[in-house]
Every structure is written in structure tokens, then in C-alpha cells.
Amino acid sequence: MEYIDTFTISPKCQSIIIDQVQSIELEKQKILQCGINYGKEAFSIYRRSPDMYMLLYTTGGKGLLKTSNGEWALETGSVIYVPPNYENGFIINPDENPDLIWDVAWVMLENHKYWDKSLPHDITYQDSQSGSLLFKTIICLSESLSFNYPLGDALCKSITEQICLLVNTQTASHSPKALTRLEHVYQQTKSQLHHPWQVSDLAALYPCSEPHFHRLCQQYYHQSPIAYLTQIRMEHAAGLLTTTNWSIQHISDLCGYPNPTNFSTRFKSWSSFTPRQFRTQFKPQL
Incomplete structure (x- = not known):
């Protein structure tokens, strides 16, 4: 399977996307981008050769990640780690999801040795207790960007450090x-x-x-x-x-x-x- 870089997003989706241009703190922490999406009806992104780590935290509904190595059904309360250079596409999963909803928080990390030490080197799917908090934290980061210096800078620094802590700490749930x-x-x-x-x-x-x-x-x-x-x-x-x-x-x-x-x-x-x-x-x- 070979992907081309493309995306399809329904007008009913609501997204927040933050990158290094908007926040220098993301650049300092080797984070390319973070964001959230309230997915509704259609939300799909395909990347051919992404040179980054991708983490998708499902906080509501269901998603589906497709790669040349297989497919993963993304359930609420889960995270999937995708290392660099895995062509992939992710979409709203229609199975047992009649309203076609997928709420997701994502973090895209630089292909850097800093992340090599703490993240899986293969595609890894597991339960996570961090998704809901990460979702809210990214909303807080977005809102902090509207504050003037020095409060805005201090908030961005603190919130970005919290994102790093959530990403680095793989809080898998041990409950059934x-x-x-x-x-x-x-x-x-x-x-x-x-x-x-x-x-x-x-x-x-x-x-x-x-x-x-x-x-x-x-x-x-x-x-x-x-x-x-x-x-x-x-x-x-x-x-x-x-x-x-x-x-x-x-x-x-x-x-x-x-x-x-x-x-x-x-x-x-x-x-x-x-x-x-x-x-x-x-x-x-x-």
C-alpha cells in the first residue's frame, strides 16, 4: 500500500493545532506539533513518509490507523505510538460507531535521539490514562498563547513541560x-x-x-x-x-x-x- 499526503475533514469537525511557529516552547522541547480534534462524520489524514514520531490518544468515539504493516482499531482510553518513516493513514472507524465520532489528541515529535530513549521503536498500541488530561492540556496551551508577556510565556513553558511529562510517562491502565x-x-x-x-x-x-x-x-x-x-x-x-x-x-x-x-x-x-x-x-x- 502506498499513500500520498492528503486529508479529508468534515465541516462538523472542530480542531486546535499548535506548531513551533506559534510556540517557541514546542521547538525547545523537540515537539513539532500538538493538537486536538472533535471528529465528526469525516476525518482522515494520510502521510507517505512522515519523518516524526506520532502519538494519537483517543478520548472519545473510535478511530482506525492503517499502515502497510496492518490496521489498529483505536478505542477510547488508548494511545498508539507510530515511529518515524511508517507510511500511515488514520480515519474515523465506522464499526459500531453510528454517529461517526472520533475525539483525539495528538502530539508530533521530532525525529531526534531525545525521543528515541523514551518511546517505542515499533508501532505500539496500549491503554492509556493520559489522553483526557492531554486533551485538556492542549486546550490550555492554545488559550495561553493569547496572553501577553511575561504571563503568556510562563504559561506556555509550564504547559509544554506538562505535555512532555504526559508523553514520556507511558501511563498504561492495568485494569481490564x-x-x-x-x-x-x-x-x-x-x-x-x-x-x-x-x-x-x-x-x-x-x-x-x-x-x-x-x-x-x-x-x-x-x-x-x-x-x-x-x-x-x-x-x-x-x-x-x-x-x-x-x-x-x-x-x-x-x-x-x-x-x-x-x-x-x-x-x-x-x-x-x-x-x-x-x-x-x-x-x-x-
């Missing part, structure tokens, strides 16, 4: 893939605890059928999907009760219980204290 995907589902619920989550919603995020999602939660958490979500909500409520002066009603709303009486009943069942008693007992005294 099913558990890693479950944790991604519940990580999303933590950012929206006020949402009236149903098992159907959680299963769709995985994605799988409701009965299969229920079996996975029983296997790994020894609880039903909603029971585990309730535990997360109660733990969050406990933290708010002991670190803020917010009203019980406000905390109840934030944790997904519009009815404070229902919240108090659930909280007491979980902790053996009413929310007010818990706050009195455990909030640090100034």
Missing part, C-alpha cells in the same frame, strides 16, 4: 478494558450529577445493552448501575457538606435530588446521619 470503559462512563456522570441519569443513558455511554451494563456493574462494583451512581452522589454530597456552607437544598439539587426529603432519606441510609447531623459531626471547626 471493560472496567476502564465503565470508569469512563461514571467519570462523565460525576461532571453531571444533577442529571436524572437512567440505566439506558449509562449503557449508551459505554456503549452496550442495558442488561450487559447491569452485569458489568455487578461484576466490577458488586452493585447495580443506579446503586453505584447513588454511592458516587452520596460521597460527593458528603464532601460538600463538610467543605462548604451551602444549603441542604442546594447540595441536594447538585447531587441529582430535586426533592430534599428524598435526598435526606438516601443520605441517612448511606451514612447513618441526616445531612445536617453529618455536617455538624464532621465539618472541621475553625
Whole structure:
């Protein structure tokens, strides 16, 4: 298979691309380019003989990397390392991905002995815990470029060092893939605890059928999907009760219980204290 350098990007995609022209800190750290893409419908890039290391971190949806040596299906929570001089193309993977979504963070590194010491010399695919943080870090780097000297320079230097740390530290997850995907589902619920989550919603995020999602939660958490979500909500409520002066009603709303009486009943069942008693007992005294 022989590729020509080309790309196809749907108007529905949203990208951030940062190179050495925009940030001298990237040049200092031997980083050619970094970026993110919210892929939708069509996102494909083909390179014939890239003289660089390429790292692709999948943070949502599914991608597909093709080379003359084979194909790799890129799942959420993974990273693939492609050394220099491997002709390749990557696209949104349509398999079990009806919305054609692929969210990815990438880092392109110079073909330099500095990276030879820390990165694989063959195409390597593995789970990674770094992708989501790297995605956010690149967004922060993009925003820091708009700040004036000296703050802008200091931010770029610090953020670029963080990117290097994430790239150099191969944080592979040692958890089973099913558990890693479950944790991604519940990580999303933590950012929206006020949402009236149903098992159907959680299963769709995985994605799988409701009965299969229920079996996975029983296997790994020894609880039903909603029971585990309730535990997360109660733990969050406990933290708010002991670190803020917010009203019980406000905390109840934030944790997904519009009815404070229902919240108090659930909280007491979980902790053996009413929310007010818990706050009195455990909030640090100034």
C-alpha cells in the first residue's frame, strides 16, 4: 500500500493545532506539533513518509490507523505510538460507531535521539490514562498563547513541560478494558450529577445493552448501575457538606435530588446521619 499526503475533514469537525511557529516552547522541547480534534462524520489524514514520531490518544468515539504493516482499531482510553518513516493513514472507524465520532489528541515529535530513549521503536498500541488530561492540556496551551508577556510565556513553558511529562510517562491502565470503559462512563456522570441519569443513558455511554451494563456493574462494583451512581452522589454530597456552607437544598439539587426529603432519606441510609447531623459531626471547626 502506498499513500500520498492528503486529508479529508468534515465541516462538523472542530480542531486546535499548535506548531513551533506559534510556540517557541514546542521547538525547545523537540515537539513539532500538538493538537486536538472533535471528529465528526469525516476525518482522515494520510502521510507517505512522515519523518516524526506520532502519538494519537483517543478520548472519545473510535478511530482506525492503517499502515502497510496492518490496521489498529483505536478505542477510547488508548494511545498508539507510530515511529518515524511508517507510511500511515488514520480515519474515523465506522464499526459500531453510528454517529461517526472520533475525539483525539495528538502530539508530533521530532525525529531526534531525545525521543528515541523514551518511546517505542515499533508501532505500539496500549491503554492509556493520559489522553483526557492531554486533551485538556492542549486546550490550555492554545488559550495561553493569547496572553501577553511575561504571563503568556510562563504559561506556555509550564504547559509544554506538562505535555512532555504526559508523553514520556507511558501511563498504561492495568485494569481490564471493560472496567476502564465503565470508569469512563461514571467519570462523565460525576461532571453531571444533577442529571436524572437512567440505566439506558449509562449503557449508551459505554456503549452496550442495558442488561450487559447491569452485569458489568455487578461484576466490577458488586452493585447495580443506579446503586453505584447513588454511592458516587452520596460521597460527593458528603464532601460538600463538610467543605462548604451551602444549603441542604442546594447540595441536594447538585447531587441529582430535586426533592430534599428524598435526598435526606438516601443520605441517612448511606451514612447513618441526616445531612445536617453529618455536617455538624464532621465539618472541621475553625
